[in-house]
Amino acid sequence: GYFLTSDVDTILRVAALSGKNEEKLMAFNLSAPFLSEFFTKQMEQVLPYVDILFGNREEASAFAKSKKIEDSAEAVCNYFCNLKRPDEMIHKQRIAIITNGKSAIVYQSGQTKGTYTVSPMDHQSIVDTNGAGDGFVAGFLYQFQQNKSLDDSIEMGIKCAKYVLRQSGFSLGDRDQF
Structure with a gap:
């Protein structure tokens, strides 16, 4: 995620390559709340290419606020897993995982939703x-x-x-x- 602050074009080039290869996956970490708050445009450019999204509860909350969706890990996972992909990409199943310290991990894989006890x-x-x-x-x-x-x-x-x-x-x- 921190790469959003310096070189979105490189992220997009790597993402485009992985998007055209069934065996390659693009993982992205929300990394810090300020990225969702101040690098919204850059994140919007990159996320359609991402296959696996990671974040913690605070990062997910900032992301939800930037997207004007419900402030919950479940809503963030669902938003990401249903995000439209570019037409030229192979449509791989997306995975979103939100950690929350010692509390349960919330995840979604495609349309399958769940929690994982820590x-x-x-x-x-x-x-x-x-x-x-x-x-x-x-x-x-x-x-x-x-x-x-x-x-x-x-x-x-x-x-x-x-x-x-x-x-x-x-x-x-x-x-x-x-």
Whole structure:
């Protein structure tokens, strides 16, 4: 998402390439509320090309406000999954995933909607929340690109986010637990 602030043309070139290839997916992270607030035009240019959308509850709320839709993770997922694609694109099924800290994850895949419960984590083991969302996206995409199920991909995203929460900064350190 942060690339919206500097080079939308490059995003659109990459997106156009992935849009014409059944095996390539374009993932996009809402990244921060200010992107939906101040880079609305750029986001509107890019989102039709996106296959997988990620965000957290605060980012989804800013997105909903910018689109004048209901302020809920479900509404944001539904808006994205039903967004019109450019005619030249292969019409792949879209996925939207909104995380919400320790609360349930809201997702939509095509027209299938659901929530995914996040198992509790010992609050005392949380060292730093920076990068937890990025860890979730990395874990999800790692599994998903291996043709794992949506549930398996979300579970790996949660596992990676929890790993990052136990680190100072976004440090991968010892990854033997994966």
